[in-house]
Amino acid sequence: MGESQIKVDKLQIGSKLSRDVISADNRIVVKKDTVIDKETLDILILNSIEEVWIYDDNSALIKETVDKIFSRTQNDDFMGKLYKIVLDFRIKNNL
Amino acid sequence: MSNILEKIDTIPTLPSIIERLNGVIYKPQTNAKEVAKILSMDPALTSKILRIVNSAFYGLPNRITSITHAIIMLGFNTVKNVAISSSVLDIFKRNAADINFLKEIWKHCIAVASCAKILSKHCGQVLTEEFFISGLLHDIGYIVLYVYQYEKFLEFIEKCKSSTEPPILVEKSIFGYDHQEIGGYLFKKWNMPKILEESASYHHIPLLAQEHNFTVSIVSVADNLAKALSLGNSGSIFTESLPPELVDALNLNALNWELILNDILREYNAALVFMEML
Numbered sequence A: 001m002g003e004s005q006i007k008v009d010k011l012q013i014g015s016k017l018s019r020d021v022i023s024a025d026n027r028i029v030v031k032k033d034t035v036i037d038k039e040t041l042d043i044l045i046l047n048s049i050e051e052v053w054i055y056d057d058n059s060a061l062i063k064e065t066v067d068k069i070f071s072r073t074q075n076d077d078f079m080g081k082l083y084k085i086v087l088d089f090r091i092k093n094n095l
Numbered sequence B: 001m002s003n004i005l006e007k008i009d010t011i012p013t014l015p016s017i018i019e020r021l022n023g024v025i026y027k028p029q030t031n032a033k034e035v036a037k038i039l040s041m042d043p044a045l046t047s048k049i050l051r052i053v054n055s056a057f058y059g060l061p062n063r064i065t066s067i068t069h070a071i072i073m074l075g076f077n078t079v080k081n082v083a084i085s086s087s088v089l090d091i092f093k094r095n096a097a098d099i100n101f102l103k104e105i106w107k108h109c110i111a112v113a114s115c116a117k118i119l120s121k122h123c124g125q126v127l128t129e130e131f132f133i134s135g136l137l138h139d140i141g142y143i144v145l146y147v148y149q150y151e152k153f154l155e156f157i158e159k160c161k162s163s164t165e166p167p168i169l170v171e172k173s174i175f176g177y178d179h180q181e182i183g184g185y186l187f188k189k190w191n192m193p194k195i196l197e198e199s200a201s202y203h204h205i206p207l208l209a210q211e212h213n214f215t216v217s218i219v220s221v222a223d224n225l226a227k228a229l230s231l232g233n234s235g236s237i238f239t240e241s242l243p244p245e246l247v248d249a250l251n252l253n254a255l256n257w258e259l260i261l262n263d264i265l266r267e268y269n270a271a272l273v274f275m276e277m278l
Helices: A038-046 A060-074 A078-092 B002-010 B016-025 B032-039 B043-053 B067-074 B076-093 B099-122 B129-136 B140-148 B150-162 B167-175 B179-189 B194-202 B213-229 B244-249 B257-277
Strands: A027-030 A051-054
Touching: A078 B213, A078 B257, B002 B179, B016 B032, B016 B076, B032 B043, B032 B067, B032 B076, B043 B067, B043 B076, B043 B257, B067 B076, B076 B099, B076 B129, B076 B140, B076 B257, B099 B129, B099 B140, B099 B213, B099 B257, B129 B194, B129 B213, B140 B150, B140 B179, B150 B167, B179 B194, B194 B213, B213 B244, B213 B257
Parallel strands: A027 A051
Antiparallel strands: none
16 A cells, blocks of 8 residues: 555545545545445445555455455456456446 | 334234235226225325326326226236335334435436346346346335434444445444345235245345246345446446356346446436335
């Protein structure tokens, strides 16, 4: 995780993240107690975020939860492929 | 579980009007006038049906002003399905602690109904009405848990956020049973059509459906699609792997998904008129 990444204290539900909080490799950094709930995941998906890191090295829970979502996009099974098609569709249609 | 079953057993029975409707609708000699006569005993239901059949969802060229006219234009099944779903929802909305979350669940149900209808069409089905209603009512058990086990339901939602287990297992650990078992039990108790009972009972385990395997499989894919599209809220956004046998049986790999997703979006936006049932 690069030092230059800007920390996000609160994910703004329903809004697009500004590009300056997203690193070049599509990571964001969030507070330790940020809950990755449905709305937060929507924000991550719509902003093409690939990884979330919390900023005190205690990242197990948040990373694991986000990994569960994104692993779906890389699965070889049918639903994994379909999930990726749907994500692309959502991004294209701003859903 | 016995606690939940006791509560389910205190859930009011379906209005007698729906029982009477189910009693006549499949008889070949039943005519539109007869069905209209039964429905006209409930003016509130009649007006709700007319509002929905006159919406853009059904896209009729002229305004429908009577149930008889609605049946002639849309058929027995459509009118019956609107009446059933409206009556089922009526029973629960009165007891919901937080109507806003119930709205989100219902929105998810409308999304699944829309996905099921469009998917069935792309899988070669001509009569898609039963797919829509099966999708619309598939999560009835979930609504029961939400309305009658509110505190535990909140615990379930919280636990889902951090648990690595599939939500269905989280449900089992908290409630003792999952929403499929509850939904199937309730529809059986209400003597609802088998297609609805099986959709409620097996949409997470579609290969176990006995009589309506195809419909339940479509509803199962539709449920995952609605979650991936993030339309409404069923407590979890996680999609599930589909059994390879199901993927092959529905020939899902051969479908034009870009086209299907566009059709779903159009259908869903029109179907949002079903939110008026709440």
